[in-house]
Amino acid sequence: MEQNDWRKSVVYQIYPKSFNDTTGSGEGDIQGIIEKLDYLQYLGVDYLWLTPVYESPMNDNGYDISNYYKINERFGTIEDLKSLIAKAHQRNLKIMMDIVINHTSTDHEWFKKAYEDQESPYRDYYFFRRSADNKPPTNWESKFGGNAWKYDPKTESYYLHLFDVTQADLNWDNPEVRKALYDVINYWIDFGVDGFRFDVINLISKGEFKDSQYIGKEFYTDGPRVHEYLHEMNQHTFGNREMMTVGEMSSTTIEDCIKYSNPERQELSSVFNFHHLKVDYVNGEKWTNAKLNFHKLKEILMEWQLGIYDGNGWNAIFWCNHDQPRVVSRFGDDSTPHNHQESAKMLATVLHMLQGTPYIYQGEEIGMTDPHFNDINQYRDVESLNAYDNMKERGFEESEILEILGQKSRDNSRTPVQWSNLENAGFTTGQPWIDIPENYRSINVETAINDENSVLHTYRKLIQLRHEHDIVTYGSIEPLHMEHDKLFIYKRHYNEETWLIIANFSKESCEIPADINLEGEVMITNGTITGNQITGFGSIVIQQ
Numbered sequence: 092m093e094q095n096d097w098r099k100s101v102v103y104q105i106y107p108k109s110f111n112d113t114t115g116s117g118e119g120d121i122q123g124i125i126e127k128l129d130y131l132q133y134l135g136v137d138y139l140w141l142t143p144v145y146e147s148p149m150n151d152n153g154y155d156i157s158n159y160y161k162i163n164e165r166f167g168t169i170e171d172l173k174s175l176i177a178k179a180h181q182r183n184l185k186i187m188m189d190i191v192i193n194h195t196s197t198d199h200e201w202f203k204k205a206y207e208d209q210e211s212p213y214r215d216y217y218f219f220r221r222s223a224d225n226k227p228p229t230n231w232e233s234k235f236g237g238n239a240w241k242y243d244p245k246t247e248s249y250y251l252h253l254f255d256v257t258q259a260d261l262n263w264d265n266p267e268v269r270k271a272l273y274d275v276i277n278y279w280i281d282f283g284v285d286g287f288r289f290d291v292i293n294l295i296s297k298g299e300f301k302d303s304q305y306i307g308k309e310f311y312t313d314g315p316r317v318h319e320y321l322h323e324m325n326q327h328t329f330g331n332r333e334m335m336t337v338g339e340m341s342s343t344t345i346e347d348c349i350k351y352s353n354p355e356r357q358e359l360s361s362v363f364n365f366h367h368l369k370v371d372y373v374n375g376e377k378w379t380n381a382k383l384n385f386h387k388l389k390e391i392l393m394e395w396q397l398g399i400y401d402g403n404g405w406n407a408i409f410w411c412n413h414d415q416p417r418v419v420s421r422f423g424d425d426s427t428p429h430n431h432q433e434s435a436k437m438l439a440t441v442l443h444m445l446q447g448t449p450y451i452y453q454g455e456e457i458g459m460t461d462p463h464f465n466d467i468n469q470y471r472d473v474e475s476l477n478a479y480d481n482m483k484e485r486g487f488e489e490s491e492i493l494e495i496l497g498q499k500s501r502d503n504s505r506t507p508v509q510w511s512n513l514e515n516a517g518f519t520t521g522q523p524w525i526d527i528p529e530n531y532r533s534i535n536v537e538t539a540i541n542d543e544n545s546v547l548h549t550y551r552k553l554i555q556l557r558h559e560h561d562i563v564t565y566g567s568i569e570p571l572h573m574e575h576d577k578l579f580i581y582k583r584h585y586n587e588e589t590w591l592i593i594a595n596f597s598k599e600s601c602e603i604p605a606d607i608n609l610e611g612e613v614m615i616t617n618g619t620i621t622g623n624q625i626t627g628f629g630s631i632v633i634q635q
Contacts, residue, residue: 098565099137100137100448101137101449102450104450104452108152108153109508111518115521116521118165119507120165121168121172132183133551134451134456135551138184143191144166146161146162146163151258152413154191155196159275160278172282185335187284187335189290190288193291195261201216215262218251227242229300231307233256235254254291263320276324286336291341293340293343295320296315296319296320298315317347318351337359338363340362340363348404349398352404361406368410368415371384371421377499378478378495383596388422405447406448408447410452413504416503419431419434419459420461422438424598425461431458433618433627436628437629439553440592440631441592443550443554443556444583446567457536462526464493464497464500466493469526470502472501474501478500510535510536511536511537516531562583572604577596578595578604579596580593590632591632593630596628600625603620603625605623609633613633
């Protein structure tokens, strides 16, 4: 295979607000990204995915776009973005824009015109519905809590918002909407970006507006015309360009994800799914206090690995992003410096040896942890604050709510990148928009670069292995000993080559099953194998 195959790439996700602040505003900016390009080149990644930097009231931190063609002044200017792309390209780094086309902000010009004038053609850009008894048209729930319909007393009608009340869903059945969105995508392609991440893209096709036995998901998840629309988008925008695309797929299926990402169908390059990140939910409920279900984690990861591989689709693989807690706190152990470091390395190895395109979320590569906030006033996220109010109403104790938020809040991953042990972790000279974890004095980029045994150097080595060995990208996968309570074991096969991956999810030493052949060349390890014992949080990759 060609060395420049995008499938050999590693993507680094940047959440600009928390990445690097050059102005002292307390929030990161585009110049802050430019300032760190040499570091990202040193890390070895190929693509930089920026979460939305467009004009936005920031009710959902940029995922509520009010103008697709303008840059949010808080992050900088269009010239700053142009400079970022040029300077990234000089370092062989590609830029992937995050684009939200399931909904717009209610501050968007389209929505304002639709809201002001019932006769406006923009009215049909959204879902405005009347109901006979002045109740919401359906019982669908918003993913941020409450009913998914917002009442407009002026016109005695409701508009649909599957997310925040200020994020109105777009009507993709209207060809004018689709054309307008394709124009947006083509504008950014011409601007010079190298790829797109499409937010909740599998929700764009709405089915019938009926009451649901659950919360409405069955009427809009992987909806009736979604594949038709994605193929059309592909053909009208990036389809004939050398571009990498990834779709965020909410509550999706393997069958649909194969369709989304099989190259013959000309929809998207790859897909995110989140099933493996619900293994610490109780009965599918996020706002619960629960530990990792290790067997479920292995089962889901392997089901998707095998299913996508067999269907000629392509996975995006990841532990962390701006919507998920930090994996070392979640599935590892951040209670002691030793356990923190070893479990972070082990989790990195497990993920990066899977098939798919790995995504590293800013700070993950140094083992950043959840902040362990102990006061509701430290939280900023709209979803978390809504959940707090909801749990209060349901009679939860304050301490219980804070424990659940401490485990599940999106703010866990939104604290600023810890660059150094200087004040505010070297992130800003001002007041950070959200508190910085106290452990920044020991967990930071500067310290990690200077420690050859750091988590950072494990990530650099894993990226290098993917770039140099085709088996990591193209090899098939063979799960082993799936019933084991502590070990995650699998093999990769490509041509005549086999790699064995063993990872211990326990802090205790553990016996490796007797039928596992440990002979071969060690490609990377953070543990020790003595006889057939592997150390706590140990991991090893053996070329056989």
